[in-house]
Amino acid sequence: MSSESRIRCAALRDRVMSAEAAAELIPAGINVGMSGFTGAGYPKAVPGALAERIRKLNAAGEPPFRISVWTGASTAPELDGVLAEVDGIEMRLPFQSDPICRDRINTGKMDYVDIHLSEVSQYAWSGFLGKMDLAVIEVAGIREDGSLIPSSSVGNNKTWIEQADKIILEVNSKQNAKLEGMHDVYYGTALPPNRKPIMITDPADRIGEPYLACPMDKVIAVVETSAPDRNTPFKAPDETSRKIAEHILNFFHREIELGRLPKELLPIQSGVGNIPNAVLEGLDAGPFKNLTAFTEVIQDGMLKMLKSGTLATASATAFSLSPEGIAEFDNNIDLYRDKIILRQQDISNHPELARRLGVIAMNGLIEADIYGNINSTHVMGTRMMNGIGGSGDFARNGYLSIFVSPSTAKDGAISAIVPMVSHVDHTEHDVKIVVTEQGLADLRGLSPRQRAHEIINNCAHPDFRPALMDYYERALHSGRGMHTPHLLEEALSWHVRYETQGQM
Known part of the structure; x- marks a missing residue:
């Protein structure tokens, strides 16, 4: 499947632009939700383009440009590493594993909120974390109706899409097209006191949808990429x-x-x-x-x-x-x-x-x-x-x-x-x-x-x-x-x- 055919929604093809152009749409001082969980399914291009923009602003003596970054879990050097290196992250949550990010946290240059991963979505919905202004989400494709084919992680993507005012999509043709149908996105969660039992009694149970629903009017940019996930070399057990x-x-x-x-x-x-x-x-x-x-x-x-x-x-x-x-x-x-x-x-x-x-x-x-x-x-x-x-x-x-x-x-x-x-x-x-x-x-x-x-x-x-x-x-x-x-x-x-x- 070609990269072009991964964007099957005609209305969103008109919003395709470069990562650099998309990065220009991200203002300083906002909360940004990004996809990614353990080095899988994170945006590969926009964070790097934003880091380069911040680097140039820093060199020109402009006021510090920083954003708060919320993810599913750890990401990769192309996201956490590049943004931390230019001191572009004000607050990070809920998990990270990047050495540059870790150094910034431990030297007091970056605030970090360490949260149980099951609670992040509820924190966001309850308003505990403040307002989410924008989300940058990697997907494996966009369907004709504008729904999204998730990539190699789901993480907090459902919540970020629902909570964010604006959305930038990265459509990554490197993700296997046959991921489509492997996901189970559940839209039945609610906040107390309106919660209902989650009807999973076996790990094989499916209770949701294979796609992410995404209001098209929120999407301000679509960026095409073709880049692999961060891979972790497997060490034979010692x-x-x-x-x-x-x-x-x-x-x-x-x-x-x-x-x-x-x-x-x-x-x-x-x-x-x-x-x-x-x-x-x-x-x-x-x-x-x-x-x-x-x-x-x-x-x-x-x-x-x-x-x-x-x-x-x-x-x-x-x-x-x-x-x-x-x-x-x-x-x-x-x-x-x-x-x-x-x-x-x-x-x-x-x-x-x-x-x-x-x-x-x-x-x-x-x-x-x-x-x-x-x-x-x-x-x-x-x-x-x-x-x-x-x-x-x-x-x-x-x-x-x-x-x-x-x-x-x-x-x-x-x-x-x-x-x-x-x-x-x-x-x-x-x-x-x-x-x-x-x-x-x-x-x-x-x-x-x-x-x-x-x-x-x-x-x-x-x-x-x-x-x-x-x-x-x-x-x-x-x-x-x-x-x-x-x-x-x-x-x-x-x-x-x-x-x-x-x-x-």
Whole structure:
């Protein structure tokens, strides 16, 4: 299909222009919603053209030109990176992973609001974030009636289109034309007190429309592009990842034997990265068949599982694929179209659905403390890494919440298990399982003191285990209280020691 035929609406063909011309239509000081989720489906041309415009204004000594950028989740250097580099972003939400953007946040040059991904749409609809002035949305095509064929992510696009006063569309011919029909955009959500149950009882259920509705009078520009999504090279699982995966798979088998999980498990939610892919690889190599996924992103490992039959259905809001994964998807899209459903993120991450389906949530951590509190966002308590993303949506509401990490970082200078986390994203009440390459701690039904023994003995690296137990024992006998024993003067001393001496 040619690029020209991707714009099948005659009325919108008259609004085709260059990215540079479209960027001129974006004024300073506004809130801009942009498509994109985990490096998929983000606008490829307009952000770069806007960044170049800002660069020229800066060089000419003009007043600072900044906008607030709202997305689905992380995007790519062509969006976050280029705009952050020219200091063009005033406020960023709800998630990012760009190193330049991260630097601007941590040096105070950019404001950042870290939000549970399931809540962003409701925040916008409720007016908590202010008014959305303009949206820049990538699509795979425009139909004759002006409705939009979503591309490789749906994210918050439905909400941005509904909320924005003006819309710029990027029609990307690089996106596979056969994505059409893979999406399920639900128009039945409402704000309290008018909410109704979302009628999904199986990850394969479709309850919406395959297209995005878009009022044509809002569209002020259409830009044609042909550029690939950001791809993330897939790393073969290392020994640490394989050990973590082995602990989780053994746990699943025990739960099946005890009758607490069905042999098909429950719908899987998996964060992005090397460790989750190792778990997916292990599941694919095991005896499992007809598993399902109700998750945010589809990674290489899930494509393999769908192809082998280990995974029957995958429901998500976006892809996050390596170059090899993208080629595999494009070459076999007819096989995958019947097994993959892409939804908007306020459905893919909805707490109601995670609870109803009994999702098995597997997400990463930066550090866990001896009582099971999790820090998944801040390095040494103050420096933002990426954001909470959707982990909280699934951890609090899933049937099982599993958090994983290597037991050490920085060549052993940092312990992932600490006396007290320096920032709390997931409290002990939402954390059921903690796993490192050392072992698995099952925290269900345990008191804080019991959890401390389980985590220290099973998850901490042997180099740090004696010091953690010494801290716990001294806290236990400090006379300050025995329910959750702490030495307040020492609780964060491990982080202070790393900051001052380079090791914990």
